[in-house]
Amino acid sequence: MASAPRLLVGAIVFGTTFSSWAFSFKHDYERDHTKATVKMWNSGTLTTEKTPTCLLLKPDGTFDAFGYDAESRYRELADNNDHMHYYFFRHFKMSLFKQLGRAGTKKEQLTIALEPVHGVQDQNTLREVVASNVVGWGGIMVNKAFEDFLKELAGKDVFEQFKVHEIEDWLCMQREFEVKKREIRNSARRVLMHLPASTVELCEKERKLCFIDVIASTRYAELVEIKRDNINISKIVLFYLFGDPTKKTVMYVKKILNYNETKDIKAILMVGGFCESPLLQHAVKEAFPEEQVLIPSNVSSTVLRGALIFGHNPECITVRTLKYTNGDKTTTPFKAWLHAVEKN
Structure with a gap:
């Protein structure tokens, strides 16, 4: 059953290193699916589409600042030697679904958008080929x-x-x-x-x-x-400095492309903060000469824009792949009066 159209969709990306948010209205989406208002963050010396995943809490544990503001605020506190009782966190992931639920967001208004390997189908929808997986490099x-x-x-x-x-x-x-x-x-x-x-x-x-x-x-x-x-x-x-993460990224993509499910893949889409690196881009193009390597002009915000498209049209992904499934085997609960002790 199709979901009701959403007049406004917002997307939040909490990355280990950088985070951001964006939104798009239904009328803008209908004219151009990629059109979005992406938050621009100012560090004082540069403006970027993402901000460091940094959080500063006051001594009583309440919120003080986030991102570049948290860095700058903590720096000012340190200059005056007033930072010792503050809590400064960086490079962390947040449990987004639970926290937004506690904030009063209705579950039907919240969707977790993953980043698996997709295949394009004839009806211009996507089929999830390989389940999303989180790797520890970048x-x-x-x-x-x-x-x-x-x-x-x-x-x-x-x-x-x-x-x-x-x-x-x-x-x-x-x-x-x-x-x-x-x-x-x-x-x-x-x-x-x-x-x-x-x-x-x-x-x-x-x-x-x-x-x-x-x-x-x-x-x-x-x-x-x-x-x-x-x-x-x-x-x-x-x-x-770039060698190990670049090598691991290339090896992981090679592993994915060796799956039977991915034998027909013709293109590699590079998105996310690490993909802004020309060194990584060169390594991927060199390692996969037979595939078309696509690098959007707005690499850092592409994931946000994709999440917005998914929010407006959840039916664009018609087939999903589960990372795990329920088995069909069961075990009998241990009963002391019936089973041998070594079976416990």
């Missing part, structure tokens, strides 16, 4: 590799102190790296990033060495240069 793995790189460069203890005591500088480095992740191409030779003076000062204080000598003692001696207040990083290091 852009967040590149961030983790970047942190490990800085730990090895300056020393683990120095880096941990830097994150705790120089919060503003660390947040600025993270934001800049997020921008660089979307700019680094396969042809890049080096990438220049700002190096906070606090990093150098803290490292030299703790290690009792000039920062250049500290770098010279690591395996990055020939791959990293310090130029005034910038760090010049070789492409070898950058490719290493």
Whole structure:
């Protein structure tokens, strides 16, 4: 039975690293299915379609700020040494269905939209070919590799102190790296990033060495240069940072394409934050020369737009694949007076 038309549909994406929301009206959807109003987030230095999945709670546990606002607010508190009793969370997932239910949202007004592998049918509807699956890699793995790189460069203890005591500088480095992740191409030779003076000062204080000598003692001696207040990083290091998550992504797609159900797949659609990386795009195109690799112009908001289309027209997906099914075997409850003890 078809559901009643919805005059307004909203979509929320809670990602491990970035989140956002968007909405579209029925009349706009009927003119252009992809037309949507996507929230634009301002960090102070750049405007993006997504904001970091960061939450700041007040000392009493109530909401204070989210996203870029949470980062900026926490940074201000830290500058005044007023942050110790606040709760700052980042890189987390939310139990969306339960939380919205508690907020008073009716279940019939809430739909969870998954991201499985689809096949297009003759009637321009979608058939779910492979059930949705959550994997533990992506852009967040590149961030983790970047942190490990800085730990090895300056020393683990120095880096941990830097994150705790120089919060503003660390947040600025993270934001800049997020921008660089979307700019680094396969042809890049080096990438220049700002190096906070606090990093150098803290490292030299703790290690009792000039920062250049500290770098010279690591395996990055020939791959990293310090130029005034910038760090010049070789492409070898950058490719290493992206290497593991990129390789795992490609291997996972190859695994999916080896299924009998996916033998007729002709195209790969790249969506989501990590797919903004030119390095990942190049790797996918190189690994799958026989498939058409489609990269929308608005990669980061494509999932949101797809969720809105699904919200307006839930019947667009006509066949689903269950990840698990109920079995047809049963066991008899143990009865002490009837069954042997070892059967319990």
